[in-house]
Amino acid sequence: MSISKDEVKAWRDNALKKLEWARELSTSAQAVLESTSHVLGDSLPKRLQIAESNIDQVKDQHANITPLFEHLRVKIADATVSGFQSCVEKSLVPALEALAKVLGELRTTKVPPFLVAPEERKDYRHLSDFLASSEIELLQNNIAIYTENCTKVLSLLKDSLQDLTHKWHKNSSTYNKATRIYNSQVVDVQLMVRHALMPTSPPRHESNFVRAVLKENLALEQQLAGLLEMLTNHYDQCVLAVSTYDDSSQNQVNYEVLHNDTLELPSVLKEFSAIYDVIMNNETRAAKFVDEKLPHIDSVISLSTGLLEEYRSFKEEEMVRLVLLFLRCEEVLRTNSLNVKSSSYKQTIDAYVDVLSQLTFHYTSFQKIYHSEYLKELYYEQYIYPRKFLQSLNDFLNGQLLHIEEDERERRRDWLRKFGDFIPKQLILPGEYNQPSVVQVISEGLDEIQSPSADKNEARLLSLMADK
Incomplete structure:
Protein backbone atom coordinates (compact mmCIF):
# COMPACT_ATOMS: atom_id res chain seq x y z
CA MET A 1 0.00 0.00 0.00
CA THR A 335 -51.34 34.52 102.90
CA ASN A 336 -54.05 35.07 105.52
CA SER A 337 -55.10 37.65 108.11
CA LEU A 338 -55.41 35.09 110.91
CA ASN A 339 -51.68 34.89 111.66
CA VAL A 340 -51.88 31.18 110.89
CA LYS A 341 -48.89 29.51 109.29
CA SER A 342 -49.99 27.89 106.07
CA SER A 343 -48.17 25.79 103.51
CA SER A 344 -50.96 25.79 100.91
CA TYR A 345 -54.12 27.58 99.86
CA LYS A 346 -56.12 24.66 101.24
CA GLN A 347 -54.76 25.23 104.73
CA THR A 348 -55.53 28.95 104.44
CA ILE A 349 -59.09 28.30 103.27
CA ASP A 350 -59.54 25.64 105.96
CA ALA A 351 -58.40 28.17 108.57
CA TYR A 352 -60.95 30.73 107.36
CA VAL A 353 -63.66 28.07 107.13
CA ASP A 354 -62.88 26.93 110.68
CA VAL A 355 -63.26 30.48 112.05
CA LEU A 356 -66.45 31.02 110.04
CA SER A 357 -67.85 27.69 111.18
CA GLN A 358 -67.14 28.49 114.82
CA LEU A 359 -68.86 31.87 114.48
CA THR A 360 -71.79 30.29 112.65
CA PHE A 361 -72.11 27.60 115.31
CA HIS A 362 -71.93 30.16 118.12
CA TYR A 363 -74.46 32.55 116.59
CA THR A 364 -76.77 29.75 115.49
CA SER A 365 -76.62 28.41 119.02
CA PHE A 366 -77.23 31.93 120.34
CA GLN A 367 -80.28 32.28 118.10
CA LYS A 368 -81.58 28.84 118.93
CA ILE A 369 -81.01 29.20 122.68
CA TYR A 370 -82.57 32.66 122.67
CA HIS A 371 -85.78 31.28 121.18
CA SER A 372 -85.90 27.85 122.76
CA GLU A 373 -84.20 28.29 126.14
CA TYR A 374 -83.62 31.93 127.05
CA LEU A 375 -87.21 33.15 126.70
CA LYS A 376 -88.57 30.07 128.43
CA GLU A 377 -86.10 30.37 131.29
CA LEU A 378 -86.73 34.10 131.57
CA TYR A 379 -90.48 33.52 131.70
CA TYR A 380 -90.03 30.84 134.31
CA GLU A 381 -87.80 33.03 136.49
CA GLN A 382 -89.88 36.19 136.12
CA TYR A 383 -93.39 34.75 136.32
CA ILE A 384 -93.74 31.03 137.00
CA TYR A 385 -91.32 30.76 139.89
CA PRO A 386 -92.33 34.09 141.53
CA ARG A 387 -95.96 32.95 141.49
CA LYS A 388 -94.94 29.64 142.96
CA PHE A 389 -92.86 31.48 145.55
CA LEU A 390 -95.68 33.87 146.46
CA GLN A 391 -98.15 31.03 146.62
CA SER A 392 -95.89 29.08 148.94
CA LEU A 393 -95.26 32.19 151.05
CA ASN A 394 -98.98 32.93 151.25
CA ASP A 395 -99.75 29.34 152.11
CA PHE A 396 -97.14 29.41 154.84
CA LEU A 397 -98.15 32.77 156.32
CA ASN A 398 -101.88 32.13 156.22
CA GLY A 399 -101.68 28.46 156.88
CA GLN A 400 -99.13 26.71 158.98
CA LEU A 401 -97.59 29.85 160.52
CA LEU A 402 -101.00 31.30 161.37
CA HIS A 403 -102.03 28.08 163.10
CA ILE A 404 -98.78 28.05 165.09
CA GLU A 405 -99.34 31.65 166.20
CA GLU A 406 -102.96 31.00 167.22
CA ASP A 407 -102.04 27.84 169.09
CA GLU A 408 -99.26 29.64 170.90
CA ARG A 409 -101.49 32.59 171.76
CA GLU A 410 -104.17 30.28 173.17
CA ARG A 411 -101.59 28.33 175.12
CA ARG A 412 -100.24 31.53 176.72
CA ARG A 413 -103.72 32.71 177.63
CA ASP A 414 -104.40 29.42 179.34
CA TRP A 415 -101.17 29.65 181.28
CA LEU A 416 -101.92 33.20 182.45
CA ARG A 417 -105.38 32.15 183.56
CA LYS A 418 -103.92 29.33 185.58
CA PHE A 419 -100.80 30.90 186.99
CA GLY A 420 -100.76 34.62 186.33
CA ASP A 421 -102.29 35.77 189.59
CA PHE A 422 -99.56 34.07 191.58
CA ILE A 423 -96.63 35.82 189.90
CA PRO A 424 -95.44 39.11 191.41
CA LYS A 425 -95.51 42.04 189.05
CA GLN A 426 -91.82 42.72 189.62
CA LEU A 427 -91.02 39.55 187.69
CA ILE A 428 -91.22 39.38 183.94
CA LEU A 429 -94.58 37.94 183.30
CA PRO A 430 -95.03 35.51 180.40
CA GLY A 431 -97.89 36.35 178.16
CA GLU A 432 -99.06 37.25 174.70
CA TYR A 433 -97.38 40.65 174.46
CA ASN A 434 -93.98 39.09 173.72
CA GLN A 435 -95.18 36.41 171.32
CA PRO A 436 -93.09 36.16 168.08
CA SER A 437 -95.03 37.19 165.02
CA VAL A 438 -94.55 38.23 161.37
CA VAL A 439 -95.04 41.93 161.23
CA GLN A 440 -93.64 42.57 157.70
CA VAL A 441 -92.45 40.31 154.82
CA ILE A 442 -89.66 41.82 152.70
CA SER A 443 -89.11 39.98 149.41
CA GLU A 444 -86.65 40.50 146.52
CA GLY A 445 -86.65 39.41 142.87
CA LEU A 446 -90.36 39.96 142.42
CA ASP A 447 -90.09 43.26 140.56
CA GLU A 448 -91.33 41.94 137.21
CA ILE A 449 -94.43 40.22 138.56
CA GLN A 450 -95.25 43.04 140.93
CA SER A 451 -94.68 45.90 138.45
CA PRO A 452 -97.70 47.78 137.03
CA SER A 453 -96.83 46.51 133.55
CA ALA A 454 -96.41 42.90 134.65
CA ASP A 455 -99.42 41.62 132.74
CA LYS A 456 -98.47 43.50 129.60
CA ASN A 457 -94.83 42.33 129.74
CA GLU A 458 -95.90 38.76 130.42
CA ALA A 459 -98.16 38.84 127.40
CA ARG A 460 -95.31 40.14 125.24
CA LEU A 461 -92.98 37.45 126.49
CA LEU A 462 -95.55 34.76 125.85
CA SER A 463 -96.06 36.19 122.35
CA LEU A 464 -92.30 35.99 121.68
CA MET A 465 -92.26 32.40 122.86
CA ALA A 466 -95.19 31.57 120.63
CA ASP A 467 -93.51 33.16 117.58
CA LYS A 468 -90.31 31.14 117.85
Whole structure:
Protein backbone atom coordinates (compact mmCIF):
# COMPACT_ATOMS: atom_id res chain seq x y z
CA MET A 1 0.00 0.00 0.00
CA SER A 2 1.52 3.33 -1.11
CA ILE A 3 0.78 6.23 1.24
CA SER A 4 2.16 9.67 0.59
CA LYS A 5 3.67 11.90 3.20
CA ASP A 6 0.88 14.42 2.66
CA GLU A 7 -1.64 11.77 3.54
CA VAL A 8 0.25 11.01 6.74
CA LYS A 9 0.33 14.70 7.55
CA ALA A 10 -3.41 14.87 6.93
CA TRP A 11 -3.85 11.97 9.34
CA ARG A 12 -1.73 13.82 11.89
CA ASP A 13 -3.65 17.06 11.55
CA ASN A 14 -6.96 15.27 11.75
CA ALA A 15 -5.77 13.29 14.79
CA LEU A 16 -4.70 16.53 16.49
CA LYS A 17 -8.01 18.17 15.74
CA LYS A 18 -9.95 15.21 17.08
CA LEU A 19 -7.67 14.96 20.12
CA GLU A 20 -8.14 18.63 20.97
CA TRP A 21 -11.88 18.25 20.60
CA ALA A 22 -11.83 15.16 22.81
CA ARG A 23 -9.68 16.91 25.40
CA GLU A 24 -12.11 19.83 25.57
CA LEU A 25 -14.99 17.44 25.89
CA SER A 26 -13.08 15.43 28.47
CA THR A 27 -12.31 18.56 30.49
CA SER A 28 -15.99 19.49 30.45
CA ALA A 29 -16.99 15.94 31.32
CA GLN A 30 -14.48 15.82 34.16
CA ALA A 31 -15.90 19.02 35.61
CA VAL A 32 -19.39 17.58 35.38
CA LEU A 33 -18.25 14.30 36.95
CA GLU A 34 -16.61 16.16 39.81
CA SER A 35 -19.67 18.35 40.27
CA THR A 36 -22.01 15.37 40.30
CA SER A 37 -19.72 13.48 42.65
CA HIS A 38 -19.51 16.52 44.95
CA VAL A 39 -23.27 16.99 44.99
CA LEU A 40 -24.13 13.33 45.57
CA GLY A 41 -21.11 12.31 47.61
CA ASP A 42 -20.34 15.42 49.67
CA SER A 43 -22.85 18.28 49.58
CA LEU A 44 -26.00 16.16 49.85
CA PRO A 45 -24.60 13.90 52.64
CA LYS A 46 -23.54 16.96 54.63
CA ARG A 47 -27.03 18.46 54.40
CA LEU A 48 -28.47 15.10 55.38
CA GLN A 49 -26.10 14.93 58.33
CA ILE A 50 -27.20 18.38 59.49
CA ALA A 51 -30.85 17.37 59.14
CA GLU A 52 -30.28 14.16 61.08
CA SER A 53 -28.31 15.90 63.83
CA ASN A 54 -30.90 18.64 64.16
CA ILE A 55 -33.86 16.28 64.21
CA ASP A 56 -32.16 14.11 66.85
CA GLN A 57 -31.59 17.17 69.03
CA VAL A 58 -35.17 18.30 68.48
CA LYS A 59 -36.50 14.88 69.49
CA ASP A 60 -34.37 14.91 72.64
CA GLN A 61 -35.54 18.40 73.57
CA HIS A 62 -39.17 17.57 72.82
CA ALA A 63 -38.98 14.39 74.89
CA ASN A 64 -37.34 16.32 77.72
CA ILE A 65 -39.69 19.32 77.75
CA THR A 66 -42.98 17.47 77.22
CA PRO A 67 -43.21 15.80 80.68
CA LEU A 68 -41.85 18.92 82.41
CA PHE A 69 -44.42 21.19 80.83
CA GLU A 70 -47.24 18.69 81.32
CA HIS A 71 -46.35 18.40 85.01
CA LEU A 72 -46.29 22.20 85.32
CA ARG A 73 -49.56 22.53 83.40
CA VAL A 74 -51.35 19.98 85.59
CA LYS A 75 -49.85 21.57 88.72
CA ILE A 76 -51.14 25.00 87.73
CA ALA A 77 -54.37 24.31 85.83
CA ASP A 78 -55.71 21.34 87.79
CA ALA A 79 -54.11 21.39 91.23
CA THR A 80 -53.95 25.17 91.74
CA VAL A 81 -56.40 27.14 89.57
CA SER A 82 -59.19 24.55 89.46
CA GLY A 83 -58.31 23.27 92.92
CA PHE A 84 -58.54 26.74 94.47
CA GLN A 85 -61.82 27.51 92.71
CA SER A 86 -63.26 24.17 93.78
CA CYS A 87 -62.10 24.66 97.38
CA VAL A 88 -63.62 28.15 97.50
CA GLU A 89 -66.90 27.00 95.96
CA LYS A 90 -67.23 23.85 98.07
CA SER A 91 -65.89 25.12 101.41
CA LEU A 92 -65.40 28.87 101.73
CA VAL A 93 -68.53 30.11 99.94
CA PRO A 94 -70.90 27.77 101.89
CA ALA A 95 -69.22 28.82 105.14
CA LEU A 96 -69.65 32.52 104.27
CA GLU A 97 -73.25 31.95 103.21
CA ALA A 98 -74.05 30.05 106.40
CA LEU A 99 -72.65 32.87 108.53
CA ALA A 100 -74.41 35.51 106.42
CA LYS A 101 -77.68 33.61 106.79
CA VAL A 102 -77.57 33.44 110.58
CA LEU A 103 -76.40 37.07 110.77
CA GLY A 104 -79.31 38.08 108.57
CA GLU A 105 -81.72 36.20 110.83
CA LEU A 106 -80.22 37.86 113.89
CA ARG A 107 -80.58 41.29 112.23
CA THR A 108 -84.28 40.69 111.62
CA THR A 109 -84.97 39.35 115.11
CA LYS A 110 -86.16 42.28 117.21
CA VAL A 111 -85.46 42.42 120.93
CA PRO A 112 -88.30 43.97 123.02
CA PRO A 113 -87.07 46.84 125.20
CA PHE A 114 -88.36 45.19 128.37
CA LEU A 115 -85.75 42.42 127.88
CA VAL A 116 -82.89 44.91 127.97
CA ALA A 117 -81.57 46.96 130.85
CA PRO A 118 -83.04 50.48 130.64
CA GLU A 119 -79.68 52.17 130.17
CA GLU A 120 -78.84 49.85 127.23
CA ARG A 121 -82.15 49.87 125.37
CA LYS A 122 -81.20 52.44 122.74
CA ASP A 123 -78.20 50.34 121.59
CA TYR A 124 -79.75 46.88 121.57
CA ARG A 125 -82.84 46.57 119.40
CA HIS A 126 -82.04 43.36 117.47
CA LEU A 127 -80.15 40.20 118.31
CA SER A 128 -77.41 41.30 115.88
CA ASP A 129 -76.71 44.30 118.13
CA PHE A 130 -75.23 41.92 120.68
CA LEU A 131 -72.59 40.68 118.22
CA ALA A 132 -69.03 41.91 117.62
CA SER A 133 -70.16 43.35 114.29
CA SER A 134 -66.98 45.30 113.53
CA GLU A 135 -64.81 42.22 114.04
CA ILE A 136 -67.12 40.09 111.90
CA GLU A 137 -67.16 42.72 109.16
CA LEU A 138 -63.36 42.94 109.31
CA LEU A 139 -63.12 39.16 108.93
CA GLN A 140 -65.52 39.18 105.97
CA ASN A 141 -63.63 42.05 104.33
CA ASN A 142 -60.31 40.26 104.83
CA ILE A 143 -61.72 37.11 103.25
CA ALA A 144 -63.11 39.16 100.35
CA ILE A 145 -59.72 40.81 99.85
CA TYR A 146 -58.03 37.40 100.04
CA THR A 147 -60.29 35.82 97.43
CA GLU A 148 -60.06 38.91 95.20
CA ASN A 149 -56.25 38.93 95.34
CA CYS A 150 -56.14 35.19 94.71
CA THR A 151 -58.55 35.51 91.79
CA LYS A 152 -56.40 38.24 90.23
CA VAL A 153 -53.11 36.37 90.52
CA LEU A 154 -54.71 33.11 89.39
CA SER A 155 -56.22 34.89 86.39
CA LEU A 156 -52.77 36.22 85.53
CA LEU A 157 -51.29 32.76 86.07
CA LYS A 158 -54.01 31.14 83.98
CA ASP A 159 -53.51 33.62 81.13
CA SER A 160 -49.75 33.07 81.23
CA LEU A 161 -50.28 29.31 81.17
CA GLN A 162 -52.69 29.61 78.24
CA ASP A 163 -50.18 31.72 76.31
CA LEU A 164 -47.42 29.22 76.99
CA THR A 165 -49.71 26.28 76.20
CA HIS A 166 -50.61 27.91 72.88
CA LYS A 167 -46.93 28.35 72.13
CA TRP A 168 -46.22 24.76 73.12
CA HIS A 169 -48.99 23.51 70.84
CA LYS A 170 -47.55 25.64 68.05
CA ASN A 171 -44.07 24.21 68.68
CA SER A 172 -45.52 20.70 68.85
CA SER A 173 -47.26 21.26 65.52
CA THR A 174 -43.97 22.40 64.02
CA TYR A 175 -42.26 19.41 65.60
CA ASN A 176 -44.81 17.01 64.10
CA LYS A 177 -44.40 18.66 60.71
CA ALA A 178 -40.59 18.45 60.86
CA THR A 179 -40.56 14.78 61.94
CA ARG A 180 -43.24 13.91 59.38
CA ILE A 181 -41.21 15.45 56.55
CA TYR A 182 -38.05 13.85 57.88
CA ASN A 183 -39.58 10.38 58.14
CA SER A 184 -41.44 10.51 54.83
CA GLN A 185 -38.99 12.44 52.63
CA VAL A 186 -35.52 12.41 54.17
CA VAL A 187 -34.93 9.03 55.81
CA ASP A 188 -35.08 7.10 52.52
CA VAL A 189 -32.65 9.54 50.89
CA GLN A 190 -30.37 9.30 53.89
CA LEU A 191 -30.30 5.50 53.72
CA MET A 192 -29.77 5.66 49.97
CA VAL A 193 -26.80 8.01 50.30
CA ARG A 194 -25.38 6.09 53.24
CA HIS A 195 -25.51 2.79 51.34
CA ALA A 196 -24.17 4.46 48.22
CA LEU A 197 -21.06 5.63 50.04
CA MET A 198 -20.46 2.31 51.80
CA PRO A 199 -17.55 0.22 50.50
CA THR A 200 -19.76 -2.85 50.38
CA SER A 201 -22.70 -3.23 48.08
CA PRO A 202 -26.19 -2.55 49.42
CA PRO A 203 -28.81 -5.29 49.51
CA ARG A 204 -29.69 -6.37 45.99
CA HIS A 205 -33.38 -5.85 46.44
CA GLU A 206 -32.87 -2.17 47.20
CA SER A 207 -32.80 0.27 44.30
CA ASN A 208 -30.13 2.92 44.88
CA PHE A 209 -30.14 5.79 42.45
CA VAL A 210 -27.17 7.58 44.05
CA ARG A 211 -24.95 4.51 44.06
CA ALA A 212 -25.94 3.69 40.48
CA VAL A 213 -25.07 7.19 39.23
CA LEU A 214 -21.77 7.38 41.11
CA LYS A 215 -20.79 3.89 40.00
CA GLU A 216 -21.76 4.55 36.39
CA ASN A 217 -19.91 7.89 36.36
CA LEU A 218 -16.80 6.19 37.69
CA ALA A 219 -16.97 3.66 34.86
CA LEU A 220 -17.66 6.38 32.31
CA GLU A 221 -14.70 8.37 33.61
CA GLN A 222 -12.47 5.35 33.08
CA GLN A 223 -13.87 4.80 29.59
CA LEU A 224 -13.25 8.45 28.70
CA ALA A 225 -9.71 8.17 30.00
CA GLY A 226 -9.20 5.04 27.91
CA LEU A 227 -10.57 6.66 24.75
CA LEU A 228 -8.56 9.82 25.36
CA GLU A 229 -5.44 7.71 25.80
CA MET A 230 -6.27 5.90 22.56
CA LEU A 231 -6.66 9.19 20.69
CA THR A 232 -3.44 10.48 22.23
CA ASN A 233 -1.55 7.35 21.16
CA HIS A 234 -2.99 7.62 17.65
CA TYR A 235 -1.86 11.23 17.41
CA ASP A 236 1.58 10.31 18.72
CA GLN A 237 1.83 7.60 16.05
CA CYS A 238 0.81 10.10 13.37
CA VAL A 239 3.48 12.55 14.55
CA LEU A 240 6.04 9.77 14.59
CA ALA A 241 5.00 8.66 11.11
CA VAL A 242 5.47 12.17 9.72
CA SER A 243 8.83 12.69 11.39
CA THR A 244 10.26 9.34 10.27
CA TYR A 245 8.61 9.18 6.86
CA ASP A 246 11.83 10.05 4.93
CA ASP A 247 14.14 7.91 7.09
CA SER A 248 13.38 4.35 6.27
CA SER A 249 15.91 3.10 8.78
CA GLN A 250 13.97 4.68 11.68
CA ASN A 251 10.53 4.30 10.25
CA GLN A 252 8.84 1.55 12.23
CA VAL A 253 5.29 2.80 11.70
CA ASN A 254 2.74 0.41 10.28
CA TYR A 255 0.94 2.75 7.91
CA GLU A 256 -1.79 0.29 7.22
CA VAL A 257 -2.67 0.05 10.92
CA LEU A 258 -2.38 3.82 11.21
CA HIS A 259 -4.68 4.20 8.25
CA ASN A 260 -7.22 1.84 9.76
CA ASP A 261 -7.03 3.72 13.08
CA THR A 262 -7.68 6.93 11.23
CA LEU A 263 -10.71 5.38 9.60
CA GLU A 264 -11.99 4.33 13.05
CA LEU A 265 -11.70 7.83 14.53
CA PRO A 266 -15.33 8.78 13.75
CA SER A 267 -16.62 5.75 15.64
CA VAL A 268 -14.28 6.48 18.56
CA LEU A 269 -15.41 10.08 18.65
CA LYS A 270 -18.99 8.96 18.41
CA GLU A 271 -18.45 6.67 21.40
CA PHE A 272 -16.65 9.50 23.19
CA SER A 273 -19.59 11.80 22.51
CA ALA A 274 -22.07 9.16 23.66
CA ILE A 275 -20.19 8.73 26.95
CA TYR A 276 -20.15 12.50 27.38
CA ASP A 277 -23.90 12.61 26.75
CA VAL A 278 -24.46 9.94 29.42
CA ILE A 279 -22.32 11.93 31.88
CA MET A 280 -24.31 15.06 31.13
CA ASN A 281 -27.54 13.12 31.44
CA ASN A 282 -26.39 11.74 34.79
CA GLU A 283 -25.70 15.29 35.90
CA THR A 284 -29.22 16.25 34.88
CA ARG A 285 -30.67 13.23 36.66
CA ALA A 286 -28.61 13.96 39.77
CA ALA A 287 -29.62 17.62 39.73
CA LYS A 288 -33.26 16.66 39.32
CA PHE A 289 -32.94 14.16 42.17
CA VAL A 290 -31.31 16.73 44.43
CA ASP A 291 -33.78 19.43 43.40
CA GLU A 292 -36.60 17.09 44.42
CA LYS A 293 -35.07 16.00 47.73
CA LEU A 294 -33.14 19.06 48.89
CA PRO A 295 -36.20 21.28 49.59
CA HIS A 296 -37.49 18.67 52.03
CA ILE A 297 -34.05 18.36 53.62
CA ASP A 298 -33.69 22.12 53.86
CA SER A 299 -37.22 22.36 55.25
CA VAL A 300 -36.32 19.90 58.01
CA ILE A 301 -33.12 21.82 58.73
CA SER A 302 -34.95 25.14 58.81
CA LEU A 303 -37.82 23.85 60.97
CA SER A 304 -35.53 22.00 63.36
CA THR A 305 -33.11 24.92 63.67
CA GLY A 306 -35.99 27.22 64.56
CA LEU A 307 -37.40 24.62 66.96
CA LEU A 308 -34.10 24.25 68.79
CA GLU A 309 -34.07 27.99 69.47
CA GLU A 310 -37.75 27.92 70.42
CA TYR A 311 -37.20 25.00 72.79
CA ARG A 312 -34.22 26.71 74.38
CA SER A 313 -36.21 29.90 74.93
CA PHE A 314 -39.27 27.93 76.04
CA LYS A 315 -37.38 25.87 78.62
CA GLU A 316 -34.80 28.33 79.89
CA GLU A 317 -36.82 31.55 79.80
CA GLU A 318 -40.57 31.20 79.45
CA MET A 319 -41.06 28.14 81.65
CA VAL A 320 -38.80 29.71 84.26
CA ARG A 321 -40.89 32.90 84.22
CA LEU A 322 -44.06 30.83 84.60
CA VAL A 323 -42.57 28.87 87.52
CA LEU A 324 -41.54 32.11 89.27
CA LEU A 325 -45.04 33.53 88.74
CA PHE A 326 -46.51 30.28 90.05
CA LEU A 327 -44.37 30.45 93.20
CA ARG A 328 -45.46 34.05 93.76
CA CYS A 329 -49.09 33.02 93.31
CA GLU A 330 -48.68 30.22 95.84
CA GLU A 331 -47.32 32.78 98.29
CA VAL A 332 -50.42 34.95 97.79
CA LEU A 333 -52.69 31.91 98.14
CA ARG A 334 -51.05 31.01 101.46
CA THR A 335 -51.34 34.52 102.90
CA ASN A 336 -54.05 35.07 105.52
CA SER A 337 -55.10 37.65 108.11
CA LEU A 338 -55.41 35.09 110.91
CA ASN A 339 -51.68 34.89 111.66
CA VAL A 340 -51.88 31.18 110.89
CA LYS A 341 -48.89 29.51 109.29
CA SER A 342 -49.99 27.89 106.07
CA SER A 343 -48.17 25.79 103.51
CA SER A 344 -50.96 25.79 100.91
CA TYR A 345 -54.12 27.58 99.86
CA LYS A 346 -56.12 24.66 101.24
CA GLN A 347 -54.76 25.23 104.73
CA THR A 348 -55.53 28.95 104.44
CA ILE A 349 -59.09 28.30 103.27
CA ASP A 350 -59.54 25.64 105.96
CA ALA A 351 -58.40 28.17 108.57
CA TYR A 352 -60.95 30.73 107.36
CA VAL A 353 -63.66 28.07 107.13
CA ASP A 354 -62.88 26.93 110.68
CA VAL A 355 -63.26 30.48 112.05
CA LEU A 356 -66.45 31.02 110.04
CA SER A 357 -67.85 27.69 111.18
CA GLN A 358 -67.14 28.49 114.82
CA LEU A 359 -68.86 31.87 114.48
CA THR A 360 -71.79 30.29 112.65
CA PHE A 361 -72.11 27.60 115.31
CA HIS A 362 -71.93 30.16 118.12
CA TYR A 363 -74.46 32.55 116.59
CA THR A 364 -76.77 29.75 115.49
CA SER A 365 -76.62 28.41 119.02
CA PHE A 366 -77.23 31.93 120.34
CA GLN A 367 -80.28 32.28 118.10
CA LYS A 368 -81.58 28.84 118.93
CA ILE A 369 -81.01 29.20 122.68
CA TYR A 370 -82.57 32.66 122.67
CA HIS A 371 -85.78 31.28 121.18
CA SER A 372 -85.90 27.85 122.76
CA GLU A 373 -84.20 28.29 126.14
CA TYR A 374 -83.62 31.93 127.05
CA LEU A 375 -87.21 33.15 126.70
CA LYS A 376 -88.57 30.07 128.43
CA GLU A 377 -86.10 30.37 131.29
CA LEU A 378 -86.73 34.10 131.57
CA TYR A 379 -90.48 33.52 131.70
CA TYR A 380 -90.03 30.84 134.31
CA GLU A 381 -87.80 33.03 136.49
CA GLN A 382 -89.88 36.19 136.12
CA TYR A 383 -93.39 34.75 136.32
CA ILE A 384 -93.74 31.03 137.00
CA TYR A 385 -91.32 30.76 139.89
CA PRO A 386 -92.33 34.09 141.53
CA ARG A 387 -95.96 32.95 141.49
CA LYS A 388 -94.94 29.64 142.96
CA PHE A 389 -92.86 31.48 145.55
CA LEU A 390 -95.68 33.87 146.46
CA GLN A 391 -98.15 31.03 146.62
CA SER A 392 -95.89 29.08 148.94
CA LEU A 393 -95.26 32.19 151.05
CA ASN A 394 -98.98 32.93 151.25
CA ASP A 395 -99.75 29.34 152.11
CA PHE A 396 -97.14 29.41 154.84
CA LEU A 397 -98.15 32.77 156.32
CA ASN A 398 -101.88 32.13 156.22
CA GLY A 399 -101.68 28.46 156.88
CA GLN A 400 -99.13 26.71 158.98
CA LEU A 401 -97.59 29.85 160.52
CA LEU A 402 -101.00 31.30 161.37
CA HIS A 403 -102.03 28.08 163.10
CA ILE A 404 -98.78 28.05 165.09
CA GLU A 405 -99.34 31.65 166.20
CA GLU A 406 -102.96 31.00 167.22
CA ASP A 407 -102.04 27.84 169.09
CA GLU A 408 -99.26 29.64 170.90
CA ARG A 409 -101.49 32.59 171.76
CA GLU A 410 -104.17 30.28 173.17
CA ARG A 411 -101.59 28.33 175.12
CA ARG A 412 -100.24 31.53 176.72
CA ARG A 413 -103.72 32.71 177.63
CA ASP A 414 -104.40 29.42 179.34
CA TRP A 415 -101.17 29.65 181.28
CA LEU A 416 -101.92 33.20 182.45
CA ARG A 417 -105.38 32.15 183.56
CA LYS A 418 -103.92 29.33 185.58
CA PHE A 419 -100.80 30.90 186.99
CA GLY A 420 -100.76 34.62 186.33
CA ASP A 421 -102.29 35.77 189.59
CA PHE A 422 -99.56 34.07 191.58
CA ILE A 423 -96.63 35.82 189.90
CA PRO A 424 -95.44 39.11 191.41
CA LYS A 425 -95.51 42.04 189.05
CA GLN A 426 -91.82 42.72 189.62
CA LEU A 427 -91.02 39.55 187.69
CA ILE A 428 -91.22 39.38 183.94
CA LEU A 429 -94.58 37.94 183.30
CA PRO A 430 -95.03 35.51 180.40
CA GLY A 431 -97.89 36.35 178.16
CA GLU A 432 -99.06 37.25 174.70
CA TYR A 433 -97.38 40.65 174.46
CA ASN A 434 -93.98 39.09 173.72
CA GLN A 435 -95.18 36.41 171.32
CA PRO A 436 -93.09 36.16 168.08
CA SER A 437 -95.03 37.19 165.02
CA VAL A 438 -94.55 38.23 161.37
CA VAL A 439 -95.04 41.93 161.23
CA GLN A 440 -93.64 42.57 157.70
CA VAL A 441 -92.45 40.31 154.82
CA ILE A 442 -89.66 41.82 152.70
CA SER A 443 -89.11 39.98 149.41
CA GLU A 444 -86.65 40.50 146.52
CA GLY A 445 -86.65 39.41 142.87
CA LEU A 446 -90.36 39.96 142.42
CA ASP A 447 -90.09 43.26 140.56
CA GLU A 448 -91.33 41.94 137.21
CA ILE A 449 -94.43 40.22 138.56
CA GLN A 450 -95.25 43.04 140.93
CA SER A 451 -94.68 45.90 138.45
CA PRO A 452 -97.70 47.78 137.03
CA SER A 453 -96.83 46.51 133.55
CA ALA A 454 -96.41 42.90 134.65
CA ASP A 455 -99.42 41.62 132.74
CA LYS A 456 -98.47 43.50 129.60
CA ASN A 457 -94.83 42.33 129.74
CA GLU A 458 -95.90 38.76 130.42
CA ALA A 459 -98.16 38.84 127.40
CA ARG A 460 -95.31 40.14 125.24
CA LEU A 461 -92.98 37.45 126.49
CA LEU A 462 -95.55 34.76 125.85
CA SER A 463 -96.06 36.19 122.35
CA LEU A 464 -92.30 35.99 121.68
CA MET A 465 -92.26 32.40 122.86
CA ALA A 466 -95.19 31.57 120.63
CA ASP A 467 -93.51 33.16 117.58
CA LYS A 468 -90.31 31.14 117.85
